[in-house]
Amino acid sequence: MVTVFRSGGMRVIIFIDDHEPAHVHVFGDGHAKINLVPEPVLVWAEGMTRGELRKAMKIVVEQRNSLLTRWRTIHG
Template identity: 40%
Template sequence: MPTVWRIGNLRVVVYPNDHRPAHVHVIGRDGEAVFVLHCPDGPPELRENYGFSRAAVSRLKRALSAVLVTLCEEWRSIHEHH
């Protein structure tokens, strides 16, 4: 599972054998959240949250929005065989 970005001590991960639509898993000590990216224009949308506070989810969404182009490129690169 490639880490494609970091937000502080959190890893933003794309699983190679995962399904569409393009999405990322944000994984940290306090939990995991899954955001659908809505490539190429966004905005990222929370699909699942396990342990992050509402405020933390808002911060994550802003951080992912700031690097959306990069995340979409990483998703395409990892899943280009589909």
């Protein structure tokens, strides 16, 4: 597991042994999985409020290109 970005009390993680499609896991008080391709989309979330989900999605949308670059660096 690699923390690739931190913002506003949230950590964006890429698991080293994870699978396609390219996605990240965002941890705050809960946990969300967000696909990066073709565009960021929420796959599922547990224990996050609507506000936290909006914040997580905003982070991923704004950082999508750098997160996708890190995904490709880690997974090839």
